[in-house]
Amino acid sequence: MSSSADLRRIALAEFSRAGYSATSLQRIAELAGLSKSSVLYHYASKEALLEAAIGPAIDRLEGLVDGLLERGLEALDRRAFIVDFVDFLLEHRNELHIFINQGRALVDVPVVRRANRLVARLAEFFGEAASVQDSMRFGMALAGSAYMLTVAETFDEVAATRTVLQPDETRDALVAIMTELLVPASVPR
Amino acid sequence: MSSSADLRRIALAEFSRAGYSATSLQRIAELAGLSKSSVLYHYASKEALLEAAIGPAIDRLEGLVDGLLERGLEALDRRAFIVDFVDFLLEHRNELHIFINQGRALVDVPVVRRANRLVARLAEFFGEAASVQDSMRFGMALAGSAYMLTVAETFDEVAATRTVLQPDETRDALVAIMTELLVPASVPR
DNA sequence: ATGATGCCTGACCGATCGGTCAGCCCTGAC
DNA sequence: GTCAGGGCTGACCGATCGGTCAGGCATCAT
Numbered sequence A, B: 001m002s003s004s005a006d007l008r009r010i011a012l013a014e015f016s017r018a019g020y021s022a023t024s025l026q027r028i029a030e031l032a033g034l035s036k037s038s039v040l041y042h043y044a045s046k047e048a049l050l051e052a053a054i055g056p057a058i059d060r061l062e063g064l065v066d067g068l069l070e071r072g073l074e075a076l077d078r079r080a081f082i083v084d085f086v087d088f089l090l091e092h093r094n095e096l097h098i099f100i101n102q103g104r105a106l107v108d109v110p111v112v113r114r115a116n117r118l119v120a121r122l123a124e125f126f127g128e129a130a131s132v133q134d135s136m137r138f139g140m141a142l143a144g145s146a147y148m149l150t151v152a153e154t155f156d157e158v159a160a161t162r163t164v165l166q167p168d169e170t171r172d173a174l175v176a177i178m179t180e181l182l183v184p185a186s187v188p189r
Numbered sequence C: 001a002t003g004a005t006g007c008c009t010g011a012c013c014g015a016t017c018g019g020t021c022a023g024c025c026c027t028g029a030c
Numbered sequence D: 001g002t003c004a005g006g007g008c009t010g011a012c013c014g015a016t017c018g019g020t021c022a023g024g025c026a027t028c029a030t
Helices: A003-017 A025-032 A036-042 A046-071 A078-091 A093-101 A110-127 A132-158 A167-182 B003-018 B025-032 B036-042 B046-071 B078-091 B093-101 B110-127 B132-158 B167-182
Strands: none
Touching: A003 A025, A003 A036, A003 A046, A003 A093, A025 A036, A025 A046, A046 A078, A046 A093, A046 A110, A078 A093, A078 A132, A078 A167, A093 A110, A093 A132, A093 B132, A110 A132, A132 A167, A132 B093, A132 B132, A132 B167, A167 B132, A167 B167, B003 B025, B003 B036, B003 B046, B003 B093, B025 B036, B025 B046, B046 B078, B046 B093, B046 B110, B078 B093, B078 B132, B078 B167, B093 B110, B093 B132, B110 B132, B132 B167
16 A cells, blocks of 8 residues: 555556646546655655656566577577567557657656667667668567557447457467567478 | 748658657757747647648648548548558648547547548548458557658667668658558459 | 654645746737 | 638647545554
């Protein structure tokens, strides 16, 4: 029941859903059942709250990228990587959506710049051996996942007849699609 | 040199890049070399400016969707559709990025609700004959394209060594990737 | 009892937000 | 000449923004 952790979770969800600049500290405070002053007691500024909300996920992504670049593209077991990567995306979908789709608006926030650079390094990594098309494949897989894992929640409200995706079903579908995008046809699936 | 059209173009670019709520009328006015009052002379409100900026693209998308649903999935020449669709995405990348990635934040704007419903109809259309996986394929193709066509501009600044994509190269790559995502393997490519 | 500390609050600040309004300037019709 | 209307403007409005500050209220060690 830590207020600090509550605020971090609430801010993460709201920054992802409504956007960073469209989310006021007042609103976060109301959702947490606190006053705006309390929010600023736990976090020195709105930007500090953003850093706390998405920082851990970006740290984890950084470790993942460093591991990849150390070992190189040839040594990569692409299918094993995709399973791990999809689990990362599922767990940090809100953070992903923030730095992917608000990345341009938040370039002056250090943690977002760091995230952008990581994505660029990943895209280069997947594209280095072949054409830029492979970089695009990775970018589309990443941004497509971010969209499906967050915006899609709203979809079921819009398209009310649609069956709600089960978590496992989402995971399996994501693994299958990303395999098509990132594993060359020459590698057996 | 219509001020009205200038404002529409500038607003479209800024709403896409920085986000709707992060873009002030004051900023749009400065970029257009006008006063804020002039912006509100041409468009009754900020929301009206958004409608004018993305409305035409959504009208065109609506026509495209209506045509698809009339003819049905069986009669669809998927490869021809993809080429047309990619050209639509290329031309309206900023509008796309707005209603795809700010769609949740702007649900109370009528034109955005309309766009969301169109996307949901398209996803259902592609998923009806098979599993929800095909809906996800379409959603990822759409959102992935929106990302690569807009955010990717910033990428070349981040990853300065990367070769800038040529327009034709972008188009060809997008067609190739979307074909992989949306054309079943049973159909010859 | 007293003081220190952690958590929280309302009052308040200057800046900026979207939007209103009265009026200026120019051009073209009469 | 004058009137109408389109394009544009600065002054101004209430509301909300992120952020500061002094202080209230528990809990706990001394």
